[in-house]
Amino acid sequence: MSLLGADLRAFIAAARKEVRQQRRYPTLFLGQIFWPVLLPASWVLMGRAYSGNDPQALAAFADRAGSSNIAVFVFVGYAMYNWLSVLLWGAGTALRQEQLRGTLEAVFVTPATRLVPLFGPGVGMLLPMAVIFASNFLALRFFFGIFPPIGAVIQAAVIVVLGIPALYAIGALFAASVLRFGEVAPVVQLIRGMFVLACGITFPVAMLPLWAQVWAKILPPTYIVDDIRRILLRGDTIADVAGDVAIVLSLAVVTGILAVAVFRYLEMSARRTGMLGQF
Amino acid sequence: MTAAPAVETKDLVKVFERGRRTIWQRLRREHDKRERFRAVDGIDLVVEPGEIFGLLGPNGAGKTTTMKMLATLLIPTSGTIRVLGIDPLMRPREVRARLGAMLSGERSLYMKLTGRENLEYFAALYHVPPGETKARIEKVLAAAKLADRADDYVERYSTGMRQRLALARALLPDPPLVVLDEPTVGLDPQASRDLRDRVRELKAQGRTVLLTTHYMEEADQLCDRVAIIDHGRIVALDTPAALKRTIRAEEVVHLEIGLDGDESAVIDRLGRSATVARSERSNGTLTVTAHCASARDFVPAAFDAARSTGTTIHHVEVVPVTLEDVFLALTGRALRE
Amino acid sequence: MGEIRAAFAIARKEIRAFSRYRIAVASTVFTPLYQFIIPAFLFGAAFAVNGRAAGLAATVGTDDLPGFIFFGGLIGGLIGMAFWGVAFSIRMEMDTGTLEATWLTPTHHETVVIGRALGSLFWFAISQVALFAFGIWVLGLRLRLEMLLALPAVLCAILAMVGIAYLLAGIVLLIREANFFVDTANFLFGMLSGTAFPVTLLPGVLQPIAFALPTTYAIDILRVQALGARPLFDPALEYVALVGLTLVSYPIGRWVFGRAEETMRRRGMLAQY
Numbered sequence: 001m002s003l004l005g006a007d008l009r010a011f012i013a014a015a016r017k018e019v020r021q022q023r024r025y026p027t028l029f030l031g032q033i034f035w036p037v038l039l040p041a042s043w044v045l046m047g048r049a050y051s052g053n054d055p056q057a058l059a060a061f062a063d064r065a066g067s068s069n070i071a072v073f074v075f076v077g078y079a080m081y082n083w084l085s086v087l088l089w090g091a092g093t094a095l096r097q098e099q100l101r102g103t104l105e106a107v108f109v110t111p112a113t114r115l116v117p118l119f120g121p122g123v124g125m126l127l128p129m130a131v132i133f134a135s136n137f138l139a140l141r142f143f144f145g146i147f148p149p150i151g152a153v154i155q156a157a158v159i160v161v162l163g164i165p166a167l168y169a170i171g172a173l174f175a176a177s178v179l180r181f182g183e184v185a186p187v188v189q190l191i192r193g194m195f196v197l198a199c200g201i202t203f204p205v206a207m208l209p210l211w212a213q214v215w216a217k218i219l220p221p222t223y224i225v226d227d228i229r230r231i232l233l234r235g236d237t238i239a240d241v242a243g244d245v246a247i248v249l250s251l252a253v254v255t256g257i258l259a260v261a262v263f264r265y266l267e268m269s270a271r272r273t274g275m276l277g278q279f
Numbered sequence: 280m281t282a283a284p285a286v287e288t289k290d291l292v293k294v295f296e297r298g299r300r301t302i303w304q305r306l307r308r309e310h311d312k313r314e315r316f317r318a319v320d321g322i323d324l325v326v327e328p329g330e331i332f333g334l335l336g337p338n339g340a341g342k343t344t345t346m347k348m349l350a351t352l353l354i355p356t357s358g359t360i361r362v363l364g365i366d367p368l369m370r371p372r373e374v375r376a377r378l379g380a381m382l383s384g385e386r387s388l389y390m391k392l393t394g395r396e397n398l399e400y401f402a403a404l405y406h407v408p409p410g411e412t413k414a415r416i417e418k419v420l421a422a423a424k425l426a427d428r429a430d431d432y433v434e435r436y437s438t439g440m441r442q443r444l445a446l447a448r449a450l451l452p453d454p455p456l457v458v459l460d461e462p463t464v465g466l467d468p469q470a471s472r473d474l475r476d477r478v479r480e481l482k483a484q485g486r487t488v489l490l491t492t493h494y495m496e497e498a499d500q501l502c503d504r505v506a507i508i509d510h511g512r513i514v515a516l517d518t519p520a521a522l523k524r525t526i527r528a529e530e531v532v533h534l535e536i537g538l539d540g541d542e543s544a545v546i547d548r549l550g551r552s553a554t555v556a557r558s559e560r561s562n563g564t565l566t567v568t569a570h571c572a573s574a575r576d577f578v579p580a581a582f583d584a585a586r587s588t589g590t591t592i593h594h595v596e597v598v599p600v601t602l603e604d605v606f607l608a609l610t611g612r613a614l615r616e
Numbered sequence: 617m618g619e620i621r622a623a624f625a626i627a628r629k630e631i632r633a634f635s636r637y638r639i640a641v642a643s644t645v646f647t648p649l650y651q652f653i654i655p656a657f658l659f660g661a662a663f664a665v666n667g668r669a670a671g672l673a674a675t676v677g678t679d680d681l682p683g684f685i686f687f688g689g690l691i692g693g694l695i696g697m698a699f700w701g702v703a704f705s706i707r708m709e710m711d712t713g714t715l716e717a718t719w720l721t722p723t724h725h726e727t728v729v730i731g732r733a734l735g736s737l738f739w740f741a742i743s744q745v746a747l748f749a750f751g752i753w754v755l756g757l758r759l760r761l762e763m764l765l766a767l768p769a770v771l772c773a774i775l776a777m778v779g780i781a782y783l784l785a786g787i788v789l790l791i792r793e794a795n796f797f798v799d800t801a802n803f804l805f806g807m808l809s810g811t812a813f814p815v816t817l818l819p820g821v822l823q824p825i826a827f828a829l830p831t832t833y834a835i836d837i838l839r840v841q842a843l844g845a846r847p848l849f850d851p852a853l854e855y856v857a858l859v860g861l862t863l864v865s866y867p868i869g870r871w872v873f874g875r876a877e878e879t880m881r882r883r884g885m886l887a888q889y
Contacts, residue, residue: 052670
């Protein structure tokens with residue numbers, strides 16, 4: 001049996017374990033339907049309060065955000081927020097728990113590649129992500145009566161798929177980095193807060209001070225959110241955003257390499273100091 | 280005039296329901312299919328003032344449920360209770376004010392507070408007068424041998440220290456009655472001994488102590504009287520010495536017998552010179568516990584019995600009678616099964 | 617007297633114990649900032665025409681965007697206090713085992729709710745002072761003297777949330793998925809009270825619920841008196857509704873809490889582990 005085949009199976013096993021664990025907590029699943037609808041819906045209503053249906057106010061928003069369609073703008077931003085949340089929570093806590101339970105050590109003594117515990121849990125996040133995107137889409141349709149053209153939806157889905165490696169790499173880098181911290185939760189809050197403020201999740205990036213806009217430019221979610229909004233709201237095509245996609249994919253490679261490097265470094269130092277269980 | 284009993288229960292019953300009855304089932308008035316479980320099944324107890332009274336029984340026998348009903352945390356299904364002459368159902372707060380209870384031990388402390396801060400907090404909740412609080416806390420800390428560690432966070436305490444702090448807290452209201460649920464569970468032998476010494480001090484101070492345990496040595500050494508409890512019922516109640524006398528044996532002999540065929544013949548033969556309290560077979564070994572008047576007489580008879588039935592005795596152990604044997608004789612089971 | 621001392625002891629314990637979790641203390645300020653205040657401010661500012669929140673003025677009658685956000689957040693923080701600071705933390709004590717020891721003392725069980733509310737109010741006040749300071753320095757929040765006129769409404773809202781905290785504590789002690797309930801119900805309560813947007817924007821079916829919550833009136837009075845916003849109803853009528861609902865919240869809350877306590881004593885749920 002090829003080593004690649006065995007590694008692939010190890011990845012699938014790690015993903016299946018995550019899915020199983022999620023199924024044991026029904027409210028977690030309920031939350032994955034509830035929150036992705038409630039949170040953005042409240043922001044859409046906030047947007048309505050701020051716009052006051054005033055043509056000038058809406059024009060000002062369109063000028064900064066690229067469109068005056070508040071609902072789609074907010075829902076796309078929140079889809080990314082939820083994606084990041086699931087990813088940071090899932091990947092961060094999964095690896096940390098493996099470490100605490102000692103199962104990380106157990107994986108290290110198998111011949112499977114070291115990358116299984118680093119990237120494996122992320123595969124399990126794909127299902128909740130699909131549920132979240134679906135409930136976002138349905139909420140837009142049924143609560144706000146918005147029907148984006150099917151061609152645009154398919155193209156937006158392609159952008160999401162192309163964004164997966166980058167998000168994946170962010171999750172892995174985060175997971176490897178938090179191994180050194182005792183508590184994962186506050187770090188998740190902090191990092192997620194940074195993304196919320198920097199990537200144009202609930203407000204246009206144009207509202208940020210210039211120095212913060214520079215930071216936003218090195219974060220893949222900024223591009224992914226913007227591209228999806230352009231496709232859904234302004235009728236752009238994938239060809240129009242190809243440059244952004246190239247940047248996102250390159251950032252994915254850089255972040256992925258960084259994640260592996262951090263993880264390798266921690267593993268090496270653990271093997272030297274003999275503290276594999278707790279780094 | 281004799282003082283009222285410290286604790287008195289009559290036909291005390293507690294039934295728990297297992298499983299859930301959903302709102303949907305309630306709305307449709309479906310038949311309640313929950314399993315009913317009698318945790319306490321008609322307990323009559325009288326604990327006299329000033330004694331150390333033990334409830335001895337295996338896990339799940341109903342000891343903790345009984346304690347919680349006395350301590351006002353649980354409402355009985357039926358029966359009556361008087362704690363220091365007060366009905367805990369009608370006047371729960373009066374009972375709580377006079378009762379020092381240590382139920383779930385170390386789990387019941389605030390880990391991010393110091394020992395002293397924990398006691399200050401509970402002193403206020405026990406309504407200790409402000410003027411007395413400081414002296415009272417110093418007193419219980421000293422008695423618990425925690426005075427030098429009083430200003431450390433409880434999370435840095437050992438299990439034994441936490442248990443002593445929990446007991447110190449129970450003594451804050453200066454209660455005439457102290458109830459302790461499994462006070463030495465999880466403690467190392469030294470910490471257990473310390474805690475038992477503390478319990479004896481409580482008695483010396485004139486307090487009544489009611490404790491539960493599944494350690495027979497603890498009940499034997501510590502208690503003036505013991506109620507043996509099994510499946511929610513009291514199966515025997517007396518002083519430890521009197522309980523041990525009930526099995527009409529001076530000594531207990533444990534035998535390990537190697538045999539291939541049926542064990543009934545050898546058990547039958549052994550039964551002629553002792554009471555076979557328990558026998559258990561695993562693979563080719565039969566383990567027998569026999570109660571006898573004299574091991575000097577029984578052991579040679581046991582070897583004769585083995586020879587005549589074609590079996591071999593591999594191991595003999597003679598021990599004095601303990602409460603464990605009383606429990607075995609009454610229920611046919613060991614305490615820790 | 618003993619009960620009052622006990623309530624303050626509980627509050628003091630709450631303040632002490634929480635202060636020892638430094639990250640949690642910091643997040644009482646940081647989380648509302650990044651989750652709500654800053655994004656809401658920048659979102660609202662994206663609708664500004666020539667630096668003026670004209671859209672907001674059209675909706676609520678004031679163009680004071682930071683004021684609108686911060687006063688909504690103030691009542692939102694109060695709601696969070698009842699849900700997390702009182703109800704959920706009592707549930708946490710039940711799960712860790714300390715509630716049983718508290719229940720063994722002669723202190724009235726209701727005093728536990730009051731004491732916790734006092735302790736949480738302390739942290740609520742600290743975090744609001746820090747948030748308002750941030751608002752004044754960074755987001756251009758302006759405080760004016762006439763804002764003090766809204767103080768009775770805030771005090772009334774505090775009292776109402778303590779009444780509601782009884783009710784919540786009763787529910788949270790009995791249900792299995794307490795965390796999920798508190799998280800979602802807290803959010804919905806805030807939204808339905810109008811913390812982030814006026815309740816008139818809610819779908820029609822939800823508006824009757826909004827008008828049954830005392831906090832809806834507290835927020836409205838606050839925005840009317842502190843910011844000069846357009847009121848939902850006659851402010852005098854809103855005061856009557858606020859006081860009335862506050863008074864009603866106590867008997868209902870205490871009844872639910874008492875029932876929950878009795879159910880726990882009947883079923884033996886106090887220490888499940």
